[in-house]
Amino acid sequence: MSGHLDNDIVIAAPLDLVWRIANDVERWPELFVDEYAAAELIEVDGERKVFRLTMVPDEQGRQRSWVSERITDPERHTVNSRRVETGPFLYMHIFQHFAEIPGGTRVRWVQDFEVLPEAPFTTEQVADRIGRNSLAQLLRHKEFIETEAALA
Known part of the structure; x- marks a missing residue:
């Protein structure tokens, strides 16, 4: 069974600023709160x-890490990414779209994934966790980027 999530948010900032900050992988430990300890x-x-990407340590002090690939299309303001080192996933694909709208920029994340049968959790459990986390991280993006826009 595959998982599919589709979330979006409007950030009150110009498209070019949102695009630049959201795609600056090396700033992700700052942009994604309590998520990434390092992005190399x-x-x-x-x-x-x-x-x-290296995660912040979990409650047991474990740090997970994996390699991902990200391809940006600045003309269409889209991003296609995938985990190269899939870990417990059969696949993990993320599509992002950035669109200028009245009042700012709409950021959309579409995540498609499937966990391996031998994973210690189900696709449904992962979908629930990723769903909650994606919404929290989109809110963090909004706060972070709007603050950057106010300072610019």
Whole structure:
């Protein structure tokens, strides 16, 4: 069984600023609150970035890490990304779209994934966790980027 999540938020900031901050992978530990301890670029080839994300330690002190690939399309303001090191997932794909609208920029995240049968959790459990976390992180993006826009 696959998981599918589709969330969005409007950020009261210009498209170019939202795009620039949201796609600055090296700033993700600052942008994603209580999520990433480190974001290390491994390879950059034009609009394609390969990078390692390391999570903040969980309640048991474990830190998870994986490699992802992200391809940005600045003309369409879209991003396609996927986990290269899939860990407990059969696949994890994320599509993002940024659109200028009255009052700011609409940011949309679409996440499609499936966990491996031997994973210690179900797709439904992951969908619930990712769903809650995505909404919290979108709110964090809004707060962070709107603050940056006010300072600019």
